[in-house]
Amino acid sequence: MVKKEFKAESKRLLDMMINSIYTHKEIFLRELISNSSDAIDKIYYKDLTDDSLTFNKENYYIKVTADKENRVLKVSDTGIGMTKEELENNLGTIAESGSLAFKKENEMKDGYDIIGQFGVGFYSAFMVAEVVTVISKALGSDQAYKWESQGADGYTIEECEKDSVGTDVILKIKENTEDENYDEYLEQYKLKSIIKKYSDFIRYPIKMDITESRLKEGTEDEYEEFTEEKVVNSMVPIWRKNKMELKTEDYENFYAEKRYGFDKPLKHIHISADGLVRYNAILFIPENMPFDYYTKEYEKGLELYSNGVLIMNKCQDLLPDYFSFVKGMVDSEDLSLNISREMLQHDRQLKLIAKNIKNKIKKELENMMKNERESYEKFYQTFGRQLKYGVYDKFGSNKDFLKDLLMFYSSKEKKMVSLEEYVSRMPEKQKYIYYASGESVEKIEKLPQIEVVSEKGYEILYFTDDIDEFAIKILMNYKEKEFKSVSSGDLGIEPEENENKADDKENENKVLFEKMKNILSNKVKDVRVSKRLKKHPVCLANDGEISIEMEKILKSMPTDQNIQADKILEINVNHEVFKSLKTAYEQDEDKLSLYTNLLYNQALLIEGLPVEDPVEFSNNICKIMK
Numbered sequence: 150m151v152k153k154e155f156k157a158e159s160k161r162l163l164d165m166m167i168n169s170i171y172t173h174k175e176i177f178l179r180e181l182i183s184n185s186s187d188a189i190d191k192i193y194y195k196d197l198t199d200d201s202l203t204f205n206k207e208n209y210y211i212k213v214t215a216d217k218e219n220r221v222l223k224v225s226d227t228g229i230g231m232t233k234e235e236l237e238n239n240l241g242t243i244a245e246s247g248s249l250a251f252k253k254e255n256e257m258k259d260g261y262d263i264i265g266q267f268g269v270g271f272y273s274a275f276m277v278a279e280v281v282t283v284i285s286k287a288l289g290s291d292q293a294y295k296w297e298s299q300g301a302d303g304y305t306i307e308e309c310e311k312d313s314v315g316t317d318v319i320l321k322i323k324e325n326t327e328d329e330n331y332d333e334y335l336e337q338y339k340l341k342s343i344i345k346k347y348s349d350f351i352r353y354p355i356k357m358d359i360t361e362s363r364l365k366e367g368t369e370d371e372y373e374e375f376t377e378e379k380v381v382n383s384m385v386p387i388w389r390k391n392k393m394e395l396k397t398e399d400y401e402n403f404y405a406e407k408r409y410g411f412d413k414p415l416k417h418i419h420i421s422a423d424g425l426v427r428y429n430a431i432l433f434i435p436e437n438m439p440f441d442y443y444t445k446e447y448e449k450g451l452e453l454y455s456n457g458v459l460i461m462n463k464c465q466d467l468l469p470d471y472f473s474f475v476k477g478m479v480d481s482e483d484l485s486l487n488i489s490r491e492m493l494q495h496d497r498q499l500k501l502i503a504k505n506i507k508n509k510i511k512k513e514l515e516n517m518m519k520n521e522r523e524s525y526e527k528f529y530q531t532f533g534r535q536l537k538y539g540v541y542d543k544f545g546s547n548k549d550f551l552k553d554l555l556m557f558y559s560s561k562e563k564k565m566v567s568l569e570e571y572v573s574r575m576p577e578k579q580k581y582i583y584y585a586s587g588e589s590v591e592k593i594e595k596l597p598q599i600e601v602v603s604e605k606g607y608e609i610l611y612f613t614d615d616i617d618e619f620a621i622k623i624l625m626n627y628k629e630k631e632f633k634s635v636s637s638g639d640l641g642i643e644p645e646e647n648e649n650k651a652d653d654k655e656n657e658n659k660v661l662f663e664k665m666k667n668i669l670s671n672k673v674k675d676v677r678v679s680k681r682l683k684k685h686p687v688c689l690a691n692d693g694e695i696s697i698e699m700e701k702i703l704k705s706m707p708t709d710q711n712i713q714a715d716k717i718l719e720i721n722v723n724h725e726v727f728k729s730l731k732t733a734y735e736q737d738e739d740k741l742s743l744y745t746n747l748l749y750n751q752a753l754l755i756e757g758l759p760v761e762d763p764v765e766f767s768n769n770i771c772k773i774m775k
C-alpha cells in the first residue's frame with residue numbers, strides 16, 4: 150500500500166492545528182459530532198430533491214462508543230459517507246471543506262443548518278489520538294474505504310468492508326502524559342458531559358452505551374451493573390420551540406439544567422428574531438444575586454451557539470455592564486466564526502444582536518415596572534445598584550437609556566417610586582426634584598434639612614446607596630426638572646410672607662457670623678441664617694457640586710484625594726440657643742468660641758460625620774456643665 154503524503158502546506162497546518170488552534174482538547178468531540186450531523190443533513194437535503202430516497206428519521210443517528218481496554222473511541226454515523234475521492238479530497242487536504250462545497254453545489258440557501266465550513270475541524274482529533282482511522286461507505290456506493298493517518302506523516306487509503314452507508318471515525322487515544330489525562334476521553338461520564346456541553350442540541354440522536362447499576366431482582370442490597378443504549382443529547386433546543394407551547398416551568402428547568410443559577414429565575418425573555426439579524430435567545434433575570442456578583446471573579450456574558458453548537462461559554466460582547474446580571478444564551482446562524490469556533494471575527498452581526506438584546510431587556514424591565522411592580526421592586530432591590538452604576542459609568546453615555554428604570558424611596562409614598570411618577574405629581578410651584586442623602590431611610594427622616602421641604606408638602610427622594618448621588622449628578626435632570634439636595638445652599642423655595650425676614654436677620658448679625666467663621670477658621674465656607682431649620686438649632690448645608698454625603702463616600706475610598714464639600718453652618722435664629730450665642734458674643738469671647746465649636750460639632754454629628762477632635766469636644770461639654 151502506498152503511503153500518500155499530505156500536501157506540504159497541509160503538513161504545517163496540521164502541526165499548527167494540533168498544537169495551537171484550540172484551547173480545549175475536548176472540543177475534538179464537538180467537531181467530529183458536528184461532521185456526523187452535517188453528513189446526516191446532507192442525506193436529508195438530498196432526499197428533499199431526490200424522489201428515489203426516503204428519509205426516515207428513525208434510521209439516522211450518531212453513536213459514540215468507548216473501549217477503555219483498547220483505548221479506542223469511535224464516533225459512527227449513518228450519514229452520507231465518503232467515496233474514495235472524497236476521503237482523499239476532504240481528509241487529505243486540510244482546509245478543504247466538503248461541506249462548504251456541498252452547500253455551494255446544492256445552492257443551499259444561507260442559513261441552512263450545515264455546520265462545517267473551514268475544513269479543519271476533523272484534524273482536531275489528532276489532539277487526543279495517535280492514530281485516526283476513518284471507515285466510510287458513501288450513499289449509492291457498494292465499496293467502503295478505510296483512511297488512516299498517524300498525524301503529520303501522511304495517510305493511507307484502502308478498500309475495506311462496511312455493511313451500511315455512513316462513517317466510523319476511530320481514534321486510538323494517546324497515552325497519558327504528565328500534563329494531560331487522555332484517559333478521561335474514554336470515560337463514560339466525561340464523554341457524556343462533553344456531549345451535553347457542546348452538542349446537546351444537535352438535531353439527531355447521539356447514542357451511547359451507558360452502564361449503570363441497579364438493585365438485583367429479588368435482593369435488597371445486592372447491586373448489578375447493566376448496559377443500555379441511551380440517547381444522551383436533548384436534540385430540540387428549547388429556543389427553537391414555539392413560545393406558545395412552552396410553560397414557565399420549561400424555562401425554569403432549562404435555567405436549572407444549564408446551571409445559570411441555583412435560584413429560580415425571576416423573569417425569562419424568549420426572543421425569536423427574524424429581521425435584519427436572525428437569532429434565537431433565552432435570557433433570564435435571576436431572582437438572587439450570584440454570590441460573586443460584586444467581585445472581580447464574576448464574569449458577565451451569554452452562551453453563544455452557532456446552529457445549535459456551543460461556540461463560547463460567556464460571550465461578553467453580548468451584554469452591556471449595566472445588564473451584567475442577565476444569564477442565558479443566544480443561537481444564530483449568521484455569525485462569522487473564526488477557524489477554531491472559539492472566537493468570533495469582529496462581527497457586525499454580533500453587534501446588531503447585542504443591540505437588539507439590550508433593547509429587549511430594557512423593554513421587559515419597563516413592562517415589569519409597570520405591570521408587575523412587586524417583581525420589579527424585588528429585582529431592583531437586588532440589581533438596581535448596577536443600573537445606577539450604568540447611569541454614572543462611561544461619563545453618563547447611557548444615562549438616557551437607563552433613566553426610566555431608576556427608582557428611589559419616596560418620603561410621601563413610603564415606598565420606591567420612579568422618576569416619572571415623582572415628576573408627574575409635582576405641584577406646579579415646585580421647581581426641583583428634591584432628594585436627601587443618608588445611610589438609611591430612618592436616618593434621613595431625622596435630618597433637620599428635610600423639614601422645610603417636607604413642610605412645603607414636597608416629596609423627597611431618599612438616597613441611601615453610595616452611588617445614588619453620583620448617578621444623579623451625571624443625570625442632571627429628568628424631564629427638564631433639575632435635582633436638588635435638601636442640603637444645598639439655595640433650595641429654590643419661595644419664602645412665606647412672614648419668613649421673609651431672613652435677609653434682615655442676616656444683616657443684623659453680620660459681625661457675629663463673621664466672627665464665628667473666623668473661630669472655625671477654614672472648616673466652613675460661611676455661617677448663615679437658616680431658612681430651612683424649624684426645630685433644630687444648627688445644620689450643615691453645602692455650596693457647589695460636592696455634597697457632604699459625597700465627601701463621606703470619597704473619603705472612604707482607598708484613593709481618597711481629600712475632596713471636600715464646601716460646608717455652610719446654618720443657624721436657626723429663632724432657637725433658644727441663638728439667644729445664648731448672642732449674649733456670649735456681647736459679653737464673653739471665650740464663651741462664643743466654646744459655643745461656636747460645640748454647634749459646629751453638633752452639626753457634624755447630625756450629618757453622620759466624625760467630630761474632628763473628640764477629646765476637645767467632650768471637654769467643651771464638661772465646660773458648659775460646670
Ligand SMILES: Nc1ncnc2c1ncn2[C@@H]1O[C@H](COP(=O)(O)OP(=O)(O)OP(=O)(O)O)[C@@H](O)[C@H]1O
Nearest residue numbers: 184188239246247248265266267268269270271316
Ligand atoms: N462523518 C463524516 N461523514 C461524511 N463526511 C465527512 C465526515 N467527516 C468529515 N467529512 C468531510 O470532510 C470534510 C472536512 O471535515 P472538517 O471537519 O475538517 O471540516 P468541515 O467540517 O468542512 O469544516 P470545519 O472546519 O468548519 O468543521 C467535511 O467538509 C466533510 O465533507
